[in-house]
Amino acid sequence: MAFKVLVCAKQVPDTNEIKINPETGTLIRDGVPSILNPDDANALEEALKIKDKFDDVHVTVITMGPPQAEEMLFECIAMGADEGILISDRAVGGSDTWATSNAITAAIKKYGDFDMIFAGRQAIDGDTAQVGPQIAEKMDLPQVTYVQKFEISDDRKKVTVERQLEDGYEVIEIALPCMLTAIKELNTPRYMSIAGIYNQNKDIKVWNAADIQVDLSTVGLKASPTNVFRSFTPKPKGKGIMLDGDSEKDLAKNLLIHLKQKHVI
Incomplete structure (x- = not known):
């Protein structure tokens, strides 16, 4: 049986290209390219390193977003992932972190058995660092955040990680399955390979709210308890x-x- 690693990722606007409307103080998103969230790229790289080490590892990238987020999943597969899952439905649009974690948790339960989950620490368009830990809580998984070093045992029963702190780090041993959130110090993400780019067997599944059987009262804008009171540029x-x-x-x-x-x- 394959050793299954899930990677939670997000397509985000490239914040290096975003400009501010001086009159309204809002972000100008028109023409801004979308990219794989940087911390999620580190999470994917660590999953791929496990795949490089063992022969029977299957890496699945799961994301939630509009249809164009499928392009990001193509990139992840070109980097080495085996398949991608996109949750895309107007019913989940406008979800905050709590509602997003509800939808992704439902999708993971539909996916079935897995051995571990990687996620980036946070997304550059929100910087909340909440979705990964919320998924872990809802899946009743042990979790370690801010992972800057990772090692998996040869029997793949446990992992040893370094968790970054403000004044150093702590070493934690954790049993599988578990949730780990990655930071940029963990590794250097690889580039897409030529073979991966031209891979004709890109396995991407698109699931809607009905497919994952999520309670519609727990997803979407109306179900999101977080409200933006005001945004401005200093x-x-x-x-x-x-x-x-x-x-x-x-x-x-x-x-x-x-x-x-x-x-x-």
Whole structure:
């Protein structure tokens, strides 16, 4: 029986390309390319490294989004994943993290048995870091977040991970099945291969709300308890001041003069 690894991923707008409308303060999404969320790429890479190590590993990428998110699943398969699952339905549109985790949990239950789940720490379009842990709670799975190092035992019964902390890290041993969320320090994602790009056997399933048998009262915009009260862009700060001086002593003197003029000291 294959060792099954699920990877939860999301297609997101490339935030490096997003601009702000100065009049409305909102994001200008027109013409902005969509990409595989960076932390999810690290999660996928670690799953593929397990596949490289063992012969019987099957990697499935699961996502929720509009029909064009299928393009991201093609990219994941071109990187080495075996199949993709897209949850796409107007009924789940507008879901916040709680509602999204409800839909993905329902899809995982439809998928069936698995051995472990990887997800990125957070998505760059929301930065909440909530969906992975919420899925783990709803699946009653042990979980470790902020994983920066990963090792799986030869018998594939447990994994040992380093969890990043603000002032260091902690080493945790966890039994399978489990949920792990990846950060960029975990690895360097591989590129798509030429063979993968031209692979004619791209196995992608598209499931709607009825397919995953999710309770419609728990998904979608109306079911989402999170509301955005206001979004805005901070006003740009004034330009910095360059101080001149022939020596460190002169620079320090000039700095003190400017600080006194600003009534800082």
